Every structure is written in C-alpha cells, then in structure tokens.
Amino acid sequence: MIQFRRSDGRERIRSAESVLALGFLAVILAGTVLLALPVAAVSGRSVGLFDSLFTATSAVCVTGLVAVDTGTTFSPFGQVVLMILIQVGGLGFMAFATTIMMMLGHRISLKGRMLIRESMNCASLSDLVALTRLYLLLALGIELIGAGLLAIRFIPAYGLPRGLWMALFHAVSAFCNAGFDLFGGFSSLTAFAHDPLVLLTVALLIVLGGLGFSVILEALRNRQGFRGLTLHARIVLMLTPILLIAGTAFYLLAERKGVGALAALDAGDRLLNAFFQSVTMRTAGFNSIDLSRMKDGSKLFSGILMMIGASPASTGGGMKTTTVAVFALLMLSVVKGESEVNIARRRLSGDVARRALAVVALFLAMLVVGALAISLIEDGRFSLADVFFETSSALGTVGVSSIGTPNLRPASRAVLLPMMFLGRIGPLTLAIALSRRQGIARKLSKYPEEKIMIG
DSSP: OEEEEOTTSOEEEEOHHHHHHHHHHHHHHHHHHHHTSGGGBTTSSOOOHHHHHHHHHHHHTTOOOOSSOHHHHBOHHHHHHHHHHHHHHHHOHHHHHHHHHHHTTOOOOHHHHHHHHHHHTOSOOTTHHHHHHHHHHHHHHHHHHHHHHHHHHHHHHHOHHHHHHHHHHHHHHHHTTOOOOOSSTTOTTGGGTTOHHHHHHHHHHHHHHHHOHHHHHHHHHOOSOGGGSOHHHHHHHHHHHHHHHHHHHHHHHHHSSTTOTTTTSOHHHHHHHHHHHHHHHHHTOOOSSOGGGOOHHHHHHHHHHHHHOSOTTSSOOSSOHHHHHHHHHHHHHHHTTOSSEEETTEEEOHHHHHHHHHHHHHHHHHHHHHHHHHHHHHTTSSOHHHHHHHHHHHHTTOOOOSSOGGGSOHHHHHHHHHHHHHHHHOHHHHHHHHOTTTTOOOOSSOOOOOOOOOO
16 A cells, blocks of 8 residues: 655555556556647548547557557557557556666655556565566567567568568567557458468467566576466466467357358468467457458357456456456355365465456446447447447457447447456456545454355
8 A cells, every 4th residue: 555645744545556547547648649649640630639539548558449540540650659658558657667767867666666566466575676677678579579570571561661660560569469550441460361470470479468477487487397387377377378279269160161250261271360369369459350250159259258368467458367267266166165265286365266256247247338338329230249349359458349440439439448448457456446445444343244145
C-alpha cells in the first residue's frame, strides 16, 4: 500500500493498483491528443477525437481493434506514435518511467519500487531497478531479432527504408501482442498465408511476449531442468503448448472443409495457418485467413482462447493461463471433496484460489454485459456469434474481428473502449483500485456463521 500526505496533514491511501490504472489512462489520453493532430494523418486532417481515442486505447491496451485503417490513415508521425504507445502499453509504463528516471540520474523511491513490483508481478522489492533494466533490454533484443527476420521479406517488397520500418513496427506489434499492422485494407497478414518465415516469426514473437518476463528469465537462468523451475513457470510452460496444440487441432478439424476459412489451402499451408491462428487468438490480433469465413463453432472456440489469454506479467491480456489453471484445480478439489487446492505436491493458498475465482467471474460477467449491450445497439445487424467474437476480442485484448470493427455503430465501439481498458489492467486490479476500503485495518470481530444451500 502507498501513502500520500494531504495538504491538511491527513493521510490518504492510494494503492499501487490505482496508480497503475491511472498511469495507463494518462498514456491513453496523451496518445489520443497526438493521434488527433493533423500531422498524424496522411490526409493532413485530424481523424477525429473519438477515432483517436479508440485507436490510442487499443494501442496502449495492446488490443489491435481499429476504427480506421492503420496503414492508409496514419502518417509516418502517426505510425511512430502508435508504435510508442504499443511499446509502452505492452512492456508497462512503469518500466519506461523507471528507465527515464535512471537516465536522468534520479533515485528510485520506495513508492516507485512498489509500483514496479506491482506492474512486473514480482514478490520482492530487491533488485527491481536492475530487473527492470534487464527486462527492457531482453524485450528490445527479442524485438530486434524478430525485426531482422521479418526484414528478409519486407526489404525486397518495400525497399530498404520502408522495409526496415515495416519489419520493426510489426516485430514490436507482435512481441507486445498488439496486432496492429501497416499493410492497409484491414488485411493483416493474409498476404503471407503461404509464407512460413513471416508467420512463424510473428508467432514466435507473440508466444515469447505472452509467456511473461519472469518465466523467460527463469527459463534462461535455470540449470536444473523442468523440475528446477518454480510452480508458476511450470504451469505457464505446460499450459502454453497444450493450448497451442489444442487450438491447432480444432481449427484443422473445423475449418478444413466446405466454406471453412482453411478449406482453400493445401495441407502444408492449412497446418501453418491453423497453428498461427491458434497462437494469435490467445491475445495477439493478427490474422492470416479471412475471419469472416470462420464457422460459428470456431468463433465460439476462439472466444474461449481469447478469454484465457496470455500469462501474468506478460504483454498479453485475458484471464491469464495460471488463473484458469487455478480455477480448474479449485473446481476439481470441490468435486473430489478436498478442502485444499493441491498441485505438484504443493498447496495453493486460499487467497490465490479466491482471486482466481473472482477474476473468472468478473471476466465472464463483463463479457455477458458487453455482448448484450452491443446486441441491443446493433439490433440484429450481426449474429450473436460475431458479437461474442468481437466482445471477447476487446476484453481479451486480442484485436481480431470477424465483422470489421469500423462497421459497428459508434455506440458499440464506445462499449468496447472500457472493455479493452479493463482487459489490459485486469478487472480485479480495477476493483481493488476503486475500493474505498483500501488500507483500512481488517475487522477484529467476526459475524456469526450460517450456511446456505449451494447447487
């Protein structure tokens, strides 16, 4: 908890969660102003305040839903602003603020260290500044390697200056799980459906960004094999390939025949694109196939992948893999009649189980409310499967769309705005940030216990 002293001498409590939420909001507002400038548009005329706000929110929340075509609407200045917003939103504004303060020679206060700990999901306050520096260097290194691989294809296609910029922008967008592209025509990566180099490079960047810094660093430092990793890292590294394989198998099965989105591809390209969609549906927002041709079953399955999302302290959103794992283990313990949640000869605390349950419940509640609101606003213009797909994409900070977000009415896009924000910072984080009882001592007394019937 962080304390701030008021001018009247009294102290008020402000949680790290509230500071982080306000920080993201401040970056969004700054990005909105910059993207609304005439210089940010190719036409030399402002794209408008609402579209700028929607784009800035989508970029900072690394979602990828767009109200205008990014590649043909924004000028080089606007594209640079977008990439910075994506980078700050993906890696965390606290990491960048800390780096700037260190470059200016400022000492990082205890309050700042607490904020860094919260944003990076660390357990200790020790060596946070060094970890932040390492975090940024590792992220930038991965992005530059990805940009180098993409440049092999983009430089011959666009020339040296433009090709390098395209490679860098899309490497940053992929590692930060943002899904923004500059190819124009809302085409994303559909022109590269037959190119393993581009799709596999982007997929690898997405997966690395979605693992979380702590997991990547632990895997690099570990010398004792899989059993030498922490329980958190083991859960992340087990669930990630399981979800990727399950997603690939489902898309191959569901979309290979008839009017399916993979039906027109040969066997090799079908496998490649099924795998890519399994990767990108988790939080990234790129697509290499025409999503409007996806069957309703695939849209429902995609929505589930979007809700699961990436892993904690990563560049992705969603409920997070570990949250879903703990929720599943909690349900299993209830079915087995066990009073504790156990995994791999370890017992999880009751607080962890309650938080997982709260996150899942809040996400599902927001998904239902958002989908119902958009259904009422659109009044039958789109199927419920498409509305569910769009809502899941916003809340899971994914950024894919089967109907085209610009085709939605402005009121529907207004519903998506807070969903993107909540999906990035986490509904439980916002709930804690808004709680007026933060910092108040726990009650020493307890109410009498009484049972109610469940199920």
